[in-house]
Amino acid sequence: MPRVLSIAGTDPTGGAGTAADLKSITAAGGYGMSVVTGLVAQNTHGVRDLHVPPVKFLAAQLHAVSSDVTLDAVKTGMLGTAEIIATVAVWLDDVRPPILVVDPVMIATSGDRLLQPEAEQAMVTFCRRATVVTPNIDELAVLTGSPRAATEDEALDQAARWSAEMGVAVIVKTGHLDTLTVTNTWLSPDGTRIAVPSTRVDTTSTHGTGCSLSSALATRLGCGDTPAAALAWATDWLHESISHGAALRVGSGHGPVDHGHRARRLAAAASSAPWITPDAVPHLLETPADLGTSRAGNDGGPAPAVASAGPWTAALWAAGEETTAAIADSDFVRALVDGSLPKHAFGFYLTQDALYLNGYARALAALAARSTDPAAQVYWSQAATGALTEEAELHRGWLGRNSEPAPTPAPSPVTAAYTDFLLATALGEDRAVGVAAVLPCFWLYAQVGAALPAVPADHPYAAWLDTYRDPGFVTATEQALAQLESEMAAASPAVRATATRAYLTACRHELEFFDQALRIEPGEASAVQGTAIGTTRSPGSTSPSNTAAAQLAGSTR
Numbered sequence: 001m002p003r004v005l006s007i008a009g010t011d012p013t014g015g016a017g018t019a020a021d022l023k024s025i026t027a028a029g030g031y032g033m034s035v036v037t038g039l040v041a042q043n044t045h046g047v048r049d050l051h052v053p054p055v056k057f058l059a060a061q062l063h064a065v066s067s068d069v070t071l072d073a074v075k076t077g078m079l080g081t082a083e084i085i086a087t088v089a090v091w092l093d094d095v096r097p098p099i100l101v102v103d104p105v106m107i108a109t110s111g112d113r114l115l116q117p118e119a120e121q122a123m124v125t126f127c128r129r130a131t132v133v134t135p136n137i138d139e140l141a142v143l144t145g146s147p148r149a150a151t152e153d154e155a156l157d158q159a160a161r162w163s164a165e166m167g168v169a170v171i172v173k174t175g176h177l178d179t180l181t182v183t184n185t186w187l188s189p190d191g192t193r194i195a196v197p198s199t200r201v202d203t204t205s206t207h208g209t210g211c212s213l214s215s216a217l218a219t220r221l222g223c224g225d226t227p228a229a230a231l232a233w234a235t236d237w238l239h240e241s242i243s244h245g246a247a248l249r250v251g252s253g254h255g256p257v258d259h260g261h262r263a264r265r266l267a268a269a270a271s272s273a274p275w276i277t278p279d280a281v282p283h284l285l286e287t288p289a290d291l292g293t294s295r296a297g298n299d300g301g302p303a304p305a306v307a308s309a310g311p312w313t314a315a316l317w318a319a320g321e322e323t324t325a326a327i328a329d330s331d332f333v334r335a336l337v338d339g340s341l342p343k344h345a346f347g348f349y350l351t352q353d354a355l356y357l358n359g360y361a362r363a364l365a366a367l368a369a370r371s372t373d374p375a376a377q378v379y380w381s382q383a384a385t386g387a388l389t390e391e392a393e394l395h396r397g398w399l400g401r402n403s404e405p406a407p408t409p410a411p412s413p414v415t416a417a418y419t420d421f422l423l424a425t426a427l428g429e430d431r432a433v434g435v436a437a438v439l440p441c442f443w444l445y446a447q448v449g450a451a452l453p454a455v456p457a458d459h460p461y462a463a464w465l466d467t468y469r470d471p472g473f474v475t476a477t478e479q480a481l482a483q484l485e486s487e488m489a490a491a492s493p494a495v496r497a498t499a500t501r502a503y504l505t506a507c508r509h510e511l512e513f514f515d516q517a518l519r520i521e522p523g524e525a526s527a528v529q530g531t532a533i534g535t536t537r538s539p540g541s542t543s544p545s546n547t548a549a550a551q552l553a554g555s556t557r
């Protein structure tokens, strides 16, 4: 765990300055410390007052830390005056931390000055010590002595010239430009560029984004990440934090980002609480109404895009509506739709999808073997073949894109738990229970597909999203629903209850399956995947999307 020091000003509302830095360092996996340069009376509307303690006291704070603690990374934020810059510079030249990220804070989004104009030149010289400097568009103009860049290309040109002249890496951030994509580009003095694009979040919760990005970056670099990995991590994490900032309801101006969102999401995913409580389903189900009365019922939940096949499947839909809604509202689906899903997460999802399809095909084949009705035998056999065809297409695409043979990917715990559950249920339980277990893959996937908006052709996952809309998949889902409806009608009350539990369990596995892609680090993902290619997890359709593969291959991430 890197020991990371922030040297910055305060924000009593916790959105910017040292408070944001400490939250960001913690979120990025570091031990955070802070030395205060100035006390700022500010809130989400702007700065009201600024108190700068004597620099002697600043030096005392700096030496108190460095005489006791080894520093793996330092980030500087608001320095305020030339005297403060000089004091920090002398200390840095003595301590020489291995990583120094300089956020050359000059003017807050509110328009308030956080660096005296006469200190701007001192800030330029100070930047020479940095591993990397993270100016916003306005700060870049001041540092480079240029007019404010109107486009990303102009900003990149300014930064490239300055970086080469100063011998210092710089990140060009396009948050302040009027662009749909916000890109953070790391430029090294030798001209190397690493661009990390993300979609722009339509929000006013952007207070302290620069502080947060630079602190997270310092921490990841302090962890030993490469510049590319550190910048990708910080950008993705910040995107999630910005997306959920408004829900914090902090202040009525430019609110803070939710630094802790990712940590809470991962903690929730790690909970070992049972998915289905003992009282969720009665032990005996005589009629569909028995299920409806024990659950909230379908009052206000999402309607099924593919209609239920009768009262039993309607009751099951109602019982599972909470999970169905959670999938539609999941960060994964949102990110897939708005295009912000990181490429490593998408690639990991596809790899796990292929592994899943193989297990799913075996469960479908088991149902075919256990069916006695010829129509059911044909249906389950064809569904199994469809799933295997999809898997084969996925591997063909993969091998076609790589000269080296792809490594055999390993199933994630989530994928293994889902496929093991499906196989055990399809082979070991009553047939109706097996049919209930395989249904959510059809039904919930069709649900996601029906809710997808039209996306522009240059959307990174446009072709992939098209695969969700396959009409053949809707037909396959209707048939699976008809199978389950008749199985439930013919089953005993006890088997119906077990089938209901299996259906609800599979719904939850679906949610986990989607969500798992946002729980993987880029390095972990690349260990189990090659070049990401497109396919679909729809067992009845046969349209793997190599266009999606081409689009992905062309994207910068």
Ligand SMILES: Nc1ncnc2c1ncn2[C@@H]1O[C@H](COP(=O)(O)OP(=O)(O)O)[C@@H](O)[C@H]1O
Residues within 6 Å of the ligand: 109, 135, 136, 137, 173, 174, 175, 176, 182, 183, 184, 198, 199, 200, 201, 202, 203, 206, 208, 209, 210, 211, 213, 235, 238, 239, 242
């Ligand atoms: N509306 C937004 N949507 C997505 N990301 C954003 C948005 N605003 C800011 N960011 C992220 O925060 C980073 C810093 O924000 P920016 O506004 O450019 O700098 P500063 O906060 O220093 O003025 C950006 O590089 C980007 O990663």
Ligand SMILES: Cc1ncc(COP(=O)(O)OP(=O)(O)O)c(N)n1
Residues within 6 Å of the ligand: 008, 009, 010, 011, 016, 017, 018, 040, 042, 077, 078, 105, 107, 108, 109, 110, 114, 206, 207, 208, 209, 210, 211, 212
């Ligand atoms: C104490 C303090 N430091 C820095 C800022 C400016 O924060 P920044 O991350 O650059 O983002 P905006 O809040 O300007 O969007 C600050 N306000 N206070």
